[in-house]
Amino acid sequence: MACGPLIADVGRQPERHAVPVGIPIEAQRAAVGATLRRLGVSEDSWRVDVSAHPFSEAVSRRDTRVTTRYESESLESLLGALHEFGHALYERQIAPELERTNLGQGTSMTIHESQSKLWENHVAYNRAFAPVLPRSLVVAPLRSSPTPSTPSSRRFARH
Amino acid sequence: MTSAAVSHLLDHPLSPRARRRSCALALFTQTSPTRRVLRMPAMAELRARLAELADLSALGGLAGWDQRVMMPPRARPRARTSSPRSTVSRTSLRAPRRSASGSRSWKAVSSTRSTATSSASHGGTSSASAACRQTLSASERRPPPRDRRRGRQRAPNADFAAFAPALARNVELARAYAACFKDAARPYDALLYDFDYGVATERVEATFARLADGLRPADRRCRPAA
Numbered sequence: 001m002a003c004g005p006l007i008a009d010v011g012r013q014p015e016r017h018a019v020p021v022g023i024p025i026e027a028q029r030a031a032v033g034a035t036l037r038r039l040g041v042s043e044d045s046w047r048v049d050v051s052a053h054p055f056s057e058a059v060s061r062r063d064t065r066v067t068t069r070y071e072s073e074s075l076e077s078l079l080g081a082l083h084e085f086g087h088a089l090y091e092r093q094i095a096p097e098l099e100r101t102n103l104g105q106g107t108s109m110t111i112h113e114s115q116s117k118l119w120e121n122h123v124a125y126n127r128a129f130a131p132v133l134p135r136s137l138v139v140a141p142l143r144s145s146p147t148p149s150t151p152s153s154r155r156f157a158r159h
Numbered sequence: 160m161t162s163a164a165v166s167h168l169l170d171h172p173l174s175p176r177a178r179r180r181s182c183a184l185a186l187f188t189q190t191s192p193t194r195r196v197l198r199m200p201a202m203a204e205l206r207a208r209l210a211e212l213a214d215l216s217a218l219g220g221l222a223g224w225d226q227r228v229m230m231p232p233r234a235r236p237r238a239r240t241s242s243p244r245s246t247v248s249r250t251s252l253r254a255p256r257r258s259a260s261g262s263r264s265w266k267a268v269s270s271t272r273s274t275a276t277s278s279a280s281h282g283g284t285s286s287a288s289a290a291c292r293q294t295l296s297a298s299e300r301r302p303p304p305r306d307r308r309r310g311r312q313r314a315p316n317a318d319f320a321a322f323a324p325a326l327a328r329n330v331e332l333a334r335a336y337a338a339c340f341k342d343a344a345r346p347y348d349a350l351l352y353d354f355d356y357g358v359a360t361e362r363v364e365a366t367f368a369r370l371a372d373g374l375r376p377a378d379r380r381c382r383p384a385a
Contacts, residue, residue, distance in 0.1 A: 011380075049228045050228070051227045051228050052227070053227075055227065057220045057221070057223065057224045058220070059217050059220055059221050059224070060217060065224050065228075067227070067228060099213075100209070100210040100213040100214065101206065101209050101210070101213065102209050102212070102213070104213060107356075108354060108355040108356060108358075109354040109355060110354075110355045110358070
């Protein structure tokens with residue numbers, strides 16, 4: 001498909017209103033936790049942390065770790081978390097029989113990115129996803145009283 | 160279904176769909192000739208080797224997560240702990256068979272991601288594979304560039320020169336690795352196969368050419384009027 005008609009079509013679209021800036025990081029953290037929890041991320045086999053650049057790491061099928069980063073001027077934290085969730089979900093759905101073999105991982109970077117972009121572009125950016133945000137921005141984070149001094153309690157709430 | 164297959168399913172509770180798939184796979188693996196292949200000592204040894212490599216890869220991932228998330232103030236101890244893991248992994252990948260009865264070596268290449276596919280499709284003759292391993296091993300044994308061991312001064316804003324020797328060596332190693340794949344039409348194909356097996360450079364270039372055709376008008380529109 002040529003991109004020319006697509007670009008011309010985009011140019012005819014009315015200008016979209018940007019997401020309001022200045023979202024408190026605590027609210028973003030709550031939104032990330034609540035959204036991931038809604039998607040099935042539980043504390044017994046997942047970790048959600050903060051890193052300079054978001055990434056996901058599938059240590060095993062029962063130990064999945066994703067990261068995101070928080071900035072007060074954007075909702076990149078939520079988009080990044082959902083992007084990494086897509087990577088992690090793909091790895092978690094590999095057949096258990098293939099674990100600890102050279103087939104027990106994603107088949108290619110193309111497929112991996114397609115899974116992550118599915119959640120970021122087609123879910124998080126979708127208009128139907130917007131009603132989720134106001135609710136999740138005010139609910140409590142997955143772990144409401146983190147104690148930064150103990151690593152185990154930093155799960156889902158580390159910043 | 161054997162009791163071993165049943166106990167495996169009990170130990171690995173799955174969703175109904177995944178359970179059906181697992182049952183089908185268990186039945187499949189119990190039939191001949193698959194059963195005979197899976198019970199071959201060489202296959203058992205190969206699976207053990209792959210499991211070991213997968214465990215080492217998981218350890219590396221865990222160390223990488225720790226480095227990027229917990230980030231201790233000093234990187235040198237982290238490098239000391241991560242380096243042996245990488246060395247053991249590469250040694251295990253290239254080591255000959257451990258059974259006393261066999262004299263053959265696995266036709267492994269230095270890519271944990273696509274060991275089986277690369278070996279099956281690009282391993283070539285055992286002599287070529289051995290020569291490739293020797294080339295890469297010799298290259299890895301070389302001392303690091305002298306500039307990398309220079310002091311610990313704070314990096315300036317424009318510090319590309321400090322990275323240049325390491326970058327040059329990475330390029331050199333990548334070229335040596337690509338040269339091991341004699342049947343790749345272009346050197347970059349071999350590197351690309353590690354990420355997307357079967358996707359050739361020619362196809363990627365064609366895809367990006369179409370994208371470029373569409374992006375150029377957008378780029379012109381976005382540029383401020385001169």
